Amino acid sequence: MRRLMTALALGAIALTATAVAQEKLQPNNAQIDYRGFRGLTRDVEQIREQRLVSHADFERMAREPNTIVLDARSADAYARGHIDGAVNLPFTDFTDRSLAGVLRDPNVRILIYCNNNFSNNAEPVILKRVELALNIQTFINLYGYGYRNVYELSDVVDFNDPAVRWVAN
Secondary structure (H helix, E strand, C coil), X not given: CHHHHHHHHHHHHHHHHHHHXXXXXXXXXXXXXXXXXXXXXXXXXXXXXXXXXXXXXXXXHHCCCCEEEEECCCHHHHHHEEECCCEECCHHHXXXXXXXXXXXXXXXXXXXXXXXXXXXXXXXXCCCCHHXXXXXXXXXXXXXXXXXXXXXXXXXXXXXXXXXXXXXX
């Protein structure tokens, strides 16, 4: 019995040592802050709800000075079609430098839209899963990079409707 207890104790010590060694192999990455992201999403939630605009308001705002319509879809999707006047900066390319290069002024009003704003579900606007719609990440990231004047198209529109001002290439 004593040998069994000793063997079990040694086994437990070996398992603990293995777990500690594995933790050391997987260091905490100081360049990734999930808790910070969760806090940012909580901060943005109420602001975003107040910044959802109808298509009519989106179009009116797009014509006003100091306003940029930002298409954060891929460069390929943008090249195949986008709202007239929109500038493209793919979401995957967001950095302080790239955003400053495209948006210039952190106080500029930014209007955003994504695939899920279109009813067509056809190239180049294939629907994303609703909880993963690009507007969500785009809004959060723009806010996190210091752009506080962001508005999001809330309506679902047909890109064939002339009022949408869709440019197909």
